[in-house]
Amino acid sequence: MSHLSPQALLDHLTSLGIRAETVEHEPVFTVAESQHVKARIPGAHSKNLFLKDKKGRLFLITAKSETPIDLKRAHEAVGASGRLSFGSADQLRMVLGVEPGSVTPFAVANDKARQVTMILDANLMEHERVNFHPLVNSMTTGVSREDLLKFLRFTGHEPLILRLPEPPQELPDASANPM
Numbered sequence: 001m002s003h004l005s006p007q008a009l010l011d012h013l014t015s016l017g018i019r020a021e022t023v024e025h026e027p028v029f030t031v032a033e034s035q036h037v038k039a040r041i042p043g044a045h046s047k048n049l050f051l052k053d054k055k056g057r058l059f060l061i062t063a064k065s066e067t068p069i070d071l072k073r074a075h076e077a078v079g080a081s082g083r084l085s086f087g088s089a090d091q092l093r094m095v096l097g098v099e100p101g102s103v104t105p106f107a108v109a110n111d112k113a114r115q116v117t118m119i120l121d122a123n124l125m126e127h128e129r130v131n132f133h134p135l136v137n138s139m140t141t142g143v144s145r146e147d148l149l150k151f152l153r154f155t156g157h158e159p160l161i162l163r164l165p166e167p168p169q170e171l172p173d174a175s176a177n178p179m
Contacts, residue, residue: 003097
């Protein structure tokens with residue numbers, strides 16, 4: 001099974017009339033590692049979680065990089081069967097055609113069987129420009145949120161846009177502040 005190359009993806013975006021701006025940079029594998037790269041690229045940046053439920057259904061959650069997500073409760077919001085867990089690196093390569101650290105909503109173009117449910121965090125979609133890896137973690141591509149939706153719909157992955165559950169807030173320890 002052949003997957004799109006980054007250049008083929010960028011050419012595909014152009015053929016759809018999607019204006020994309022791509023910046024090359026050193027490979028980054030985590031949100032924390034990418035902070036210095038993101039600082040010089042305008043728009044909202046993302047984190048992408050490739051997940052599966054108890055029945056083996058696959059989900060790709062794309063959220064604003066700073067958005068805290070309660071994975072213990074996310075299954076309720078996305079309609080999964082039981083708690084979500086991370087999909088394997090082999091599943092990621094086979095279904096989305098990307099390596100760990102390069103997960104991106106653009107990878108659903110490789111999911112011809114439409115096995116993946118695309119979830120977009122509402123916090124991310126409040127931004128006019130959104131940024132993602134174009135299938136490799138040594139580049140970042142920015143598109144408008146409308147063009148992201150256009151791309152996802154073209155691939156047959158109508159996204160669910162929702163506010164994901166956040167982890168419970170820690171209550172301050174009342175004994176630490178005697179009156």
